[in-house]
Amino acid sequence: MLRDRFDRFAVLALLLVVGALGALLVTARPSAGRQAGSAPDRQVERELLAQARVAFLDRHYGPVTALRDRGELQSALLKLEELDRRFPGEPHGALLRGDILYRMGLIDRAVASLAVAVRGNGDYLDASGPLNQRELVTVAAEQGIPLLRDRVRAQPDDRQAAAVLRDAYYLKSRLAGGCE
Amino acid sequence: MTLPRLDRHFWTVVAAGFVLGLLGVLLAVWGNPENSGICVSCFMENSAGALGLHANPRLQYLRPELIGFVLGAAACAIAGREFRSRGGSAPLARLASGVFLIVGCAVFIGCPIKLFLRLTAGDLAAGAGVVGLLAGIWLGLKGLAAGVDLGRSRAEHGGTGWLIPAGALVLLLFLVVPPPFVIFSERGSAAQHAPWLISLGGGLLLGALAQRSRFCVTGSVRDTLLMGVRTPLIWGLAAFVLAAVAVNLASGRFHLALYGQPGAHLEYLWSFLGMLLVGWLSVLVGGCPFRQLIKAGEGDADAGLVVVGMLIGGGLVQSWGIAATAAGVPLVGKAAVLIGLAFVLGATLLFRLRAV
Numbered sequence: 001m002l003r004d005r006f007d008r009f010a011v012l013a014l015l016l017v018v019g020a021l022g023a024l025l026v027t028a029r030p031s032a033g034r035q036a037g038s039a040p041d042r043q044v045e046r047e048l049l050a051q052a053r054v055a056f057l058d059r060h061y062g063p064v065t066a067l068r069d070r071g072e073l074q075s076a077l078l079k080l081e082e083l084d085r086r087f088p089g090e091p092h093g094a095l096l097r098g099d100i101l102y103r104m105g106l107i108d109r110a111v112a113s114l115a116v117a118v119r120g121n122g123d124y125l126d127a128s129g130p131l132n133q134r135e136l137v138t139v140a141a142e143q144g145i146p147l148l149r150d151r152v153r154a155q156p157d158d159r160q161a162a163a164v165l166r167d168a169y170y171l172k173s174r175l176a177g178g179c180e
Numbered sequence: 181m182t183l184p185r186l187d188r189h190f191w192t193v194v195a196a197g198f199v200l201g202l203l204g205v206l207l208a209v210w211g212n213p214e215n216s217g218i219c220v221s222c223f224m225e226n227s228a229g230a231l232g233l234h235a236n237p238r239l240q241y242l243r244p245e246l247i248g249f250v251l252g253a254a255a256c257a258i259a260g261r262e263f264r265s266r267g268g269s270a271p272l273a274r275l276a277s278g279v280f281l282i283v284g285c286a287v288f289i290g291c292p293i294k295l296f297l298r299l300t301a302g303d304l305a306a307g308a309g310v311v312g313l314l315a316g317i318w319l320g321l322k323g324l325a326a327g328v329d330l331g332r333s334r335a336e337h338g339g340t341g342w343l344i345p346a347g348a349l350v351l352l353l354f355l356v357v358p359p360p361f362v363i364f365s366e367r368g369s370a371a372q373h374a375p376w377l378i379s380l381g382g383g384l385l386l387g388a389l390a391q392r393s394r395f396c397v398t399g400s401v402r403d404t405l406l407m408g409v410r411t412p413l414i415w416g417l418a419a420f421v422l423a424a425v426a427v428n429l430a431s432g433r434f435h436l437a438l439y440g441q442p443g444a445h446l447e448y449l450w451s452f453l454g455m456l457l458v459g460w461l462s463v464l465v466g467g468c469p470f471r472q473l474i475k476a477g478e479g480d481a482d483a484g485l486v487v488v489g490m491l492i493g494g495g496l497v498q499s500w501g502i503a504a505t506a507a508g509v510p511l512v513g514k515a516a517v518l519i520g521l522a523f524v525l526g527a528t529l530l531f532r533l534r535a536v
Binding site: 178 | 214239444505
């Protein structure tokens with residue numbers, strides 16, 4: 001190191017570049033040169049999307065929730081079918097269907113619907129999130145597993161029951177936490 | 181039965197295994213996801229996400245444990261005058277190995293450390309992974325015996341061995357003062373984490389202990405297959421398992437069951453194959469994902485390339501939908517494991533030193 005002029009030049013240039021980088025970072029104003037897509041933008045964008053999603057679900061699925069709360073479960077299911085045609089693949093429809101089927105006592109079908117919902121959107125199991133439905137998913141899985149296990153034992157060829165049992169185990173696994 | 185000498189090295193290995201088991205569970209008690217107090221592959225995926233290498237909003241956090249492993253190993257190696265810049269052996273093969281290590285882990289859902297953490301929490305579904313890991317290590321050893329060798333690393337002038345510890349320092353800076361391009365999840369499993377100072381402290385301690393002891397999960401199994409219980413490493417693994425079982429039982433986290441376990445799926449064949457890939461690759465590159473971080477901290481640029489590959493892999497398994505979830509293993513994940521196995525077999529043929 002520092003044996004000749006070239007080494008000294010390289011060290012001096014290195015110090016200058018490091019100094020310039022430090023000065024740039026210290027003196028830069030937060031807004032100067034900020035590009036779209038930086039983390040603060042993305043965080044805000046995410047928050048906006050999350051809030052917009054909740055508002056969207058309230059607006060479009062509100063009538064279903066209202067029917068469900070009034071106990072008009074069949075009408076709520078019919079309304080959900082209509083919404084499924086408008087928003088195919090939207091997990092909130094599957095969640096509400098699971099909720100309604102659970103209230104109707106159709107535990108196996110409720111479990112299958114809830115599994116579709118949770119696969120589509122993990123936010124339903126975030127205890128602190130606005131879409132939290134842990135309680136519903138927990139009771140459906142807890143009641144569904146023994147019921148479906150007995151059915152599979154009694155009829156080992158019942159592939160549908162076996163598939164729903166796997167859904168119930170999936171829900172239990174997701175409720176237990178761990179890496180996703 | 182010949183037992184190892186109960187010397188200082190033996191007890192260092194046992195201490196490393198014990199602390200790994202202890203912290204592996206305690207970090208989950210303190211906030212990390214269930215059964216993932218320490219999981220190098222999950223943490224790689226989280227860190228890759230935080231750096232913008234994938235866009236899964238539930239898996240983005242710079243895990244301080246990873247930074248701690250590298251810096252703890254580097255500090256310990258420097259203090260013990262064992263830090264040596266070395267490398268130059270099959271760099272691209274090692275980089276690709278790093279990617280496929282994470283592919284195998286992502287399909288199983290966890291690295292070899294998490295495999296044992298899952299098992300010690302009563303997750304019987306991890307059993308297929310244990311069999312796969314043992315099979316992979318056995319196949320790797322057969323390859324070594326037949327002359328498969330990526331080559332020895334050489335001392336390098338220019339100090340490339342400092343790059344990974346320097347990178348870890350930069351990541352530590354990003355963790356403490358996040359720049360605009362680093363993003364952390366506010367929901368999902370990456371939002372679950374122990375206080376960062378505790379995670380970093382645990383990582384530093386484990387990095388130092390693992391550097392001193394050379395402890396490694398796959399290395400323990402490999403040496404046991406070669407030397408039986410004479411190797412101190414198997415006693416380190418035993419201490420790891422005992423400590424993890426004890427803390428899991430004490431903290432009420434032991435649930436013996438095949439179904440409904442956290443971060444686990446029921447596709448046993450793919451759990452087996454995923455861990456087979458990890459075990460085989462680990463023998464080929466000289467250690468499990470955890471050991472690669474420790475060696476990179478000691479100045480091993482070859483291990484550093486595996487680490488870079490693992491970070492790239494952490495981004496790819498999420499971006500390309502390779503990673504398994506509790507719902508099962510996606511088709512892309514299954515294909516990626518088979519491509520990984522084809523890669524190992526290709527490397528086995530290409531890197532074999534044959535008698536003339």
